Amino acid sequence: xxxxxxxxxxxxxxxxxxxxxxxxxxxxxxxxxxxxxxxxxxxxxxxxxxxxxxxxxxxxxxxxxxxxxxxxxxxxxxxxxxxxxxxxxxxxxxxxxxxxxxxxxxxxxxxxxxxxxxxxxxxxxxxxxxxxxxxxxxxxxxxxxxxxxxxxxxxxxxxxxxxxxxxxxxxxxxxxxxxxxxxxxxxxxxxxxxxxxxxxxxxxxxxxxxxxxxxxxxxxxxxxxxxxxxxxxxxxxxxxxxxxxxxxxxxxxxxxxxxxxxxxxxxxxxxxxxxxxxxxxxxxxxxxxxxxxxxxxxxxxxxxxxxxxxxxxxxxxxxxxxxxxxx
Numbered sequence: 116x117x118x119x120x121x122x123x124x125x126x127x128x129x130x131x132x133x134x135x136x137x138x139x140x141x142x143x144x145x146x147x148x149x150x151x152x153x154x155x156x157x158x159x160x161x162x163x164x165x166x167x168x169x170x171x172x173x174x175x176x177x178x179x180x181x182x183x184x185x186x187x188x189x190x191x192x193x194x195x196x197x198x199x200x201x202x203x204x205x206x207x208x209x210x211x212x213x214x215x216x217x218x219x220x221x222x223x224x225x226x227x228x229x230x231x232x233x234x235x236x237x238x239x240x241x242x243x244x245x246x247x248x249x250x251x252x253x254x255x256x257x258x259x260x261x262x263x264x265x266x267x268x269x270x271x272x273x274x275x276x277x278x279x280x281x282x283x284x285x286x287x288x289x290x291x292x293x294x295x296x297x298x299x300x301x302x303x304x305x306x307x308x309x310x311x312x313x314x315x316x317x318x319x320x321x322x323x324x325x326x327x328x329x330x331x332x333x334x335x336x337x338x339x340x341x342x343x344x345x346x347x348x349x350x351x352x353x354x355x356x357x358x359x360x361x362x363x364x365x366x367x368x369x370x371x372x373x374x375x376x377x378x379x380x381x382x383x384x385x386x387x388x389x390x391x392x393x394x395x396x397x398x399x400x401x402x403x404x405x406x407x408x409x410x411x412x413x414x415x416x417x418x419x420x421x422x423x424x425x426x427x428x429x430x431x432x433x434x435x436x437x438x439x440x441x442x
Contacts, residue, residue: 179233190223211260231268237257
């Protein structure tokens with residue numbers, strides 16, 4: 116069996132710039148019914164690639180009158196994204212750190228957005244460029260755009276359109292920074308029989324799981340899924356080995372007491388490139404098992420957002436509901 120996984124603010128009532136044109140039109144309904152909403156068009160000054168090229172080192176607060184335009188390529192409906200979404204134009208993609216949940220209710224896949232960048236901050240996290248707000252604590256290069264007034268005066272909804280088609284990437288494309296943040300398809304990947312995850316006990320000590328698969332055959336683990344895994348040997352809440360002996364009977368209780376949703380990176384390979392498919396323990400598909408033929412090495416195809424974390428090439432699944440999974 117071959118399985119393809121797709122990753123799958125109101126506009127201001129009065130605009131003070133002359134380059135803005137507003138109109139009303141029926142929305143692109145797709146698979147849901149929605150009322151008419153205001154559609155905005157702004158004069159675009161900069162492509163996404165040009166905006167990203169402005170970053171050199173350290174956070175960059177944008178003081179110029181820059182407007183970018185891109186189509187939404189992600190949804191948080193399945194819970195694998197949290198308070199963020201991605202947009203893309205013909206030159207590239209970028210993460211927008213909006214501090215809101217249920218962004219899929221406001222920004223649908225395929226919808227064009229105009230973003231006035233003046234006053235926002237361009238920064239990176241783990242090598243991945245993001246557009247957000249200034250972080251007053253200095254802990255991160257960007258913070259979430261949380262204040263509704265700031266959202267309303269910077270992010271404007273355009274027309275709903277046919278969603279972006281995935282760009283097919285080969286082995287040599289996966290470490291190309293131009294492709295980070297875009298919606299893509301990677302064909303012929305094989306399972307790497309390895310995961311990466313970090314587990315914490317009730318004293319906040321961490322246990323790193325790497326260089327092995329440890330019997331974790333799901334995309335991630337919900338809290339209930341984690342507890343079920345920890346009790347798999349006997350089916351009871353009692354000390355027992357888990358994660359290939361990384362957790363022993365001696366320290367089992369401390370990790371079980373701190374059971375929580377566990378994000379997991381499942382490794383895939385394309386040629387010599389390791390591709391980490393990272394999924395949240397809060398995703399609706401966290402406890403879904405990878406198909407048996409994929410686990411046994413049958414090549415498959417992944418669709419989603421290509422990202423990077425430090426030196427690790429990562430892949431973000433958007434969804435695996437019936438709307439997004441093709442068998």
